[in-house]
Amino acid sequence: MGKQLLIVIYNNILEEEINSVISKTKINGYTIIENVKGKGKNSDFHLGTNVFPDLNNMLLIEEEKSKIELLTEEFKKLKEKFISEGLKLITISTEQDNQKNNNRDLR
DSSP states (O other), X not given: OOEEEEEEEEEGGGHHHHHHHHHHTTOOOOXXXXXXXXXXXXXXXXXXXXXXXXXXXXXXXXXXXHHHHHHHHHHHHHHHHTGGGXXXXXXXXXXXXOTTOOOOOOO
């Protein structure tokens, strides 16, 4: 079974809930990028300014497809609970032996 990269972009006010999902699903490796600015399709601007003070964070997790599917279901529940806060899920295949994929492990 192949690996996938899950990208979760979320209002930073959801940090505690996001960490709870990570803990519940026993994810050991991930990256969080803080203070991500932007505007969602169904949300207001998140720019960290006086006019638009909210900011987003971005969570990156690469795991087996089955684990990503479990995470996605948990994050969808969170999204339904906090509809107005903004939470976007993006999944990308990271098959390293796929010749069309240019991702490289730089270790």
